[in-house]
Amino acid sequence: AGAMLSIFPLFSASAVPVRLRIALAGFISLLVMPTLGAPPVDPTHETLLSLTGLLLREVAIGLLMGWLCRLLSFTMALAGHFIASQIGLQLGGMIAPGEEQPTETVGIILQMLAIMLLVTMDMHYALLIGFQQSYHVLPVGAGMLSELLFDDVTLIAGRTFLIAVKIAAPIIAVGIVVNLLLCMLARAVPQMNVFMESFGIRLLIGTMLLGSVFNLAAHEIATHLNQLPSDFINLVRLLAGG
Structure with missing residues (x-):
């Protein structure tokens, strides 16, 4: 639980105290522990080296x-x-929530939209349930790397990257058209400083399209969040060798 929370959105931010993360991880562990039964590994019969390997x-x-x-x-x-x-x-x-490096303002808005949808769709509850069920699928001490696991991780990463392309596609397409028109205008009217004029034009058109982009982003984020619990469990099953 502590390792997962260390890079989980919001809780991984430097503004979140480490003690709070540790306390939350301990609280989640206390909630999950009564549902697991007897542990498959007896710490009293294990060496320090094997326990270290199990912890890692x-x-x-x-x-x-x-x-x-x-x-x-x-x-x-x-x-x-x-x-x-x-x-x-x-x-x-600006500094985005959970990030240590500056992020574009549009990216921060999209990240906040994703966090709000995650909470309003009760996906944090679904992830907690998935975390609890993962111990039944993958007991403590189990877990193995496989080619299917790497394929699944690559598929999830590629599918998520495609979401970014889908969200930005309308702006990119309009940007290409605007750049082509500005190139034609520069050829037709050489006296005009098209380079300076392009900043205002691109900003105006892009701002007008941001509303539709946010609607598209909300749809794509909701679709991804609905798929997230099944991806979570499937990843655990592959770790278990299933």
Whole structure:
């Protein structure tokens, strides 16, 4: 639980105290522990080296689960970068929630939209249930790497990257058309400083299209969030060798 929360959206932010993350991880562990029954591994019969290996394995599994939840946040930042570079807002960077480096304003808005949808759709409850069920599918001490696991991780990453392209596609398409028209205008009217005029034109058109982009983003985010619990459990099954 602690490893998953360390990179989970919102809780991974530097503004969140480490003690709060540890306390929350301990609280989740206390909630999950009574539902698991007897542990498959007896610590009294294990050596220090084997217990260290077991701990590292559980941390790696938790980080993989947290990465699956965090992937959408990275995708929204990427979509915001695509959009901001087209409408001229890439220089207006701010610190996004959960990130340590400046992110474009559009990316921050998309990340906040994703977090709001995650909460309003009760996906945080679904993820907690998936975390609890993961111990039944993948007991403590189990877990193995396989080619199917790498294929599934690659598929999820590619599908999530495609969401960023879909969200930014309308702005990118309009940006290409606007650039072509400005090139034609520069050839037709050489005296006009098209380069300076293009900033205002691209910003105006891009801002007008942002409303429809946010509607598209909400649909894509909701679709991804509905798929997230099944991806979560499927990833655990593949770790269990199923």
